[in-house]
Amino acid sequence: VSNPRRLKMTTQRQVILEELAKVTSHPTAGELYDQLRKRLPHISLGTVYRNLEIMADSGMIQKLETAGTQKRFDAVVANHYHVRCMVCDRVDDVGGETLRGLEEKIRGLSDYIILGHRLEFVGMCPGCSSARQLKNGNGVNQLVAVRETD
Amino acid sequence: VSNPRRLKMTTQRQVILEELAKVTSHPTAGELYDQLRKRLPHISLGTVYRNLEIMADSGMIQKLETAGTQKRFDAVVANHYHVRCMVCDRVDDVGGETLRGLEEKIRGLSDYIILGHRLEFVGMCPGCSSARQLKNGNGVNQLVAVRETD
DNA sequence: CTAACTGCAAAGGTTTTGCTTCTGG
DNA sequence: CCAGAAGCAAAACCTTTGCAGTTAG
DSSP, X not given: OOOOOOOOOOHHHHHHHHHHHHOSSOOBHHHHHHHHTTTOTTOOHHHHHHHHHHHHHXXXXXXXXXXXXXXXXXXXXXXXXXXXXXXXXXXXXXXXXXXXXXXXXXXXXXXXXXXEEEEEEEEEOHHHHHHHHHSOSSSOGGGGGSOOOO | OOOOOOOOOOHHHHHHHHHHHHOSSOOBHHHHHHHHTTTOTTOOHHHHHHHHHHHHHTTSSEEEOSSSSSOEEESOOSOOEEEEETTTOOEEEEOSXXXXXXXXXXXXXXXXXXXXXXXXXXXXXXXXXXXXXXXXSSSOGGGGGSOOOO
């Protein structure tokens, strides 16, 4: 947002933006790259990485700051939270407004200046949860690592 | 927690546990490795990675599931949230109880089975915020990526 | 005794970077 | 024009894995 650099609207940049806006899957750089090559066979992975970073810095897209080993990106800049499937790592949006007041509960408990928060819900997506009704009792021991609230 | 494997208490494992409990810095595997070598000069990085993973699976330690490109670990298993400094990436605990009811607000807005949530606060640690009073106006453009609640 | 573990080194996967050439404004 | 961007390939990281030798129980 405060980056003083002038951005040029190159073909690559525009297509990245378009393809990112087309999907709701919050793709990683690599996933997006695979998709992009259908339209721009010669685009390089480095370009994708560089642009996602630059565009996130400039506020054109959103970088998902939570969890996962790979970075994911979202063309929707407006505030919203995400749900992540603990089995297949699929990420979806959760509608609803930003939870205000969350940070008030924490301010004062810490000597940090609190500027924001990152919230992500964890669970099982429809596909994985119906699949598990058949199998049962394996995998998913990451469950432990997840904070259980109920 | 539900892992059926019998864990042996090796020297390496015990020292990892001890060193992790000593610090409040939520170290990465690499940071812990550097610390460990002071006591066990021949411990291997692979062993550190393997053990952190195993111990997190078995609930002995906690793996921080939020943000950052590197994984961080915490000897404190009890539920608590974290604050992360957006400038230096330092991570501290935030006291206070788990926020119950958070997930209720989201259930129904999604077709996922919601099992938990990950919440992390973002801000500036005391060190970085006092340093910035002197300088001013540079860095910190990741601010954009952070959801602002107020 | 042996399943579990360690060290080491190699492999894997993701992300960043250097450099030269190209191009949008 | 030329600052900024692309392509390509190498490098840099972080993490995982295979294997042969070691050890806790």
